[in-house]
Amino acid sequence: MKKTIATFVLSFIAVICFAQMSNPVSWTYEAKKKSADTYEIVATAQVAHPWHIYSQNTGKGGPIPTQFSFKKNPLVSLSGKPKEVGKLEKVYDNNFKTDVLFYSNKVQFVQTIKVKGAAKTNLSGTVEYMVCDDSQCLPPTKKPFELKLQ
Numbered sequence: 001m002k003k004t005i006a007t008f009v010l011s012f013i014a015v016i017c018f019a020q021m022s023n024p025v026s027w028t029y030e031a032k033k034k035s036a037d038t039y040e041i042v043a044t045a046q047v048a049h050p051w052h053i054y055s056q057n058t059g060k061g062g063p064i065p066t067q068f069s070f071k072k073n074p075l076v077s078l079s080g081k082p083k084e085v086g087k088l089e090k091v092y093d094n095n096f097k098t099d100v101l102f103y104s105n106k107v108q109f110v111q112t113i114k115v116k117g118a119a120k121t122n123l124s125g126t127v128e129y130m131v132c133d134d135s136q137c138l139p140p141t142k143k144p145f146e147l148k149l150q
Helices: 001-020
Strands: 025-033 038-047 052-054 067-070 076-086 089-093 100-106 106-115 121-129 142-148
Touching: 025 067, 025 100, 025 121, 025 142, 038 052, 038 100, 038 121, 067 076, 067 106
Parallel strands: none
Antiparallel strands: 025 038, 038 106, 052 100, 067 121, 076 106, 089 100, 121 142
16 A cells, blocks of 8 residues: 555656646736837746746847737737847757857746827737756647736
């Protein structure tokens, strides 16, 4: 009986550890109203230690950079591309044989948008990103998001 319980407990712990490793990034989204027609969309990535997420500006030949794609909405226009807010690290990566730009722990991507008129609408899209630690990388992940703009 003790062996059965021990096996069950160890199996449960292994499942929990694997589940945490398979998704080391959690995302939150916020729309901050800056003026009557201007918002800042803030996408925050919390990255579990020892993983890191790559900058939008990581060069060719390296890992998949973080990319945001926004669904077309005739009431919304984007101003530039998302700005990155966090502690940017630049390291030569032997696996990719190039310099890579990444964030550990937390990074925010801030996109300024303008809304036509005083319309209430939604902004939706997808973020694609890749995470690695010192010994492995997970496949690129795409996550949809949607925010209400009021």
